[in-house]
Amino acid sequence: MATTKARIATSTDFETLDEEFDPASYNFETLALHAGTPPDPTTGAMLTPIYQTTTYRQKCVGKDKGFTYSRSANPTVSALERRLAALEGAEFATCYATGMAATTVLCLALLRGGDRVLISQAVYGGTVRLFRQVLAQFGVEAEFVDSSEEEALTEALKKPTRFVFIETPANPTLKLTDIALAAKLSKSADSLFVVDNTLLTPALQRPFDTGRGCCSSLNDRVY
């Protein structure tokens, strides 16, 4: 009896299958169900398995299948990230265990001592505490501004600004900021642009459609 050696699936299989799925051709509902998660290459399972592993076997040092340690990358989390990126209309997404973890990592990645940032006056309390009590100790200057007011934002952007961080609608006041306007003003001031999109999520509001910035949504912290 002829035997064929079973081919072991690799993470590259995910990427190959992914390329066949063009997010631009599908509406939000279809993306929410299918984007970024082709059937599992090992078994054909339609739902992405939960990979409960910390480390991954490597062929030799430096030769892996795209995964080495789950804190850096895990196939289940990668599938979630691909799907959320498709829903947000973003190039890529990185997921974190909590929203404040995402905001903190964003700040650690982008800010240096001496940087100045503009934050919506109405923002989640954890964000205020992060800037006032933690980042201030590292020499980051945070100015809280009424981002719903074009004049206030324009005036504040006259000084060098590393990024403008808005939250809209804000928690808990539901105060609104015009995302497109804030994106435009920050761009002309050569400043990066961040939106905390927690309350509406990409189902109702897609900051990336302005063509700018980083964005974070509740339960899908996408940067």
Ligand SMILES: Cc1ncc(COP(=O)(O)O)c(C=O)c1O
């Ligand atoms: C607007 C907003 N941003 C950030 C957070 C922080 O999220 P987490 O509690 O997951 O750290 C929250 C939490 O409610 C929030 O409402």
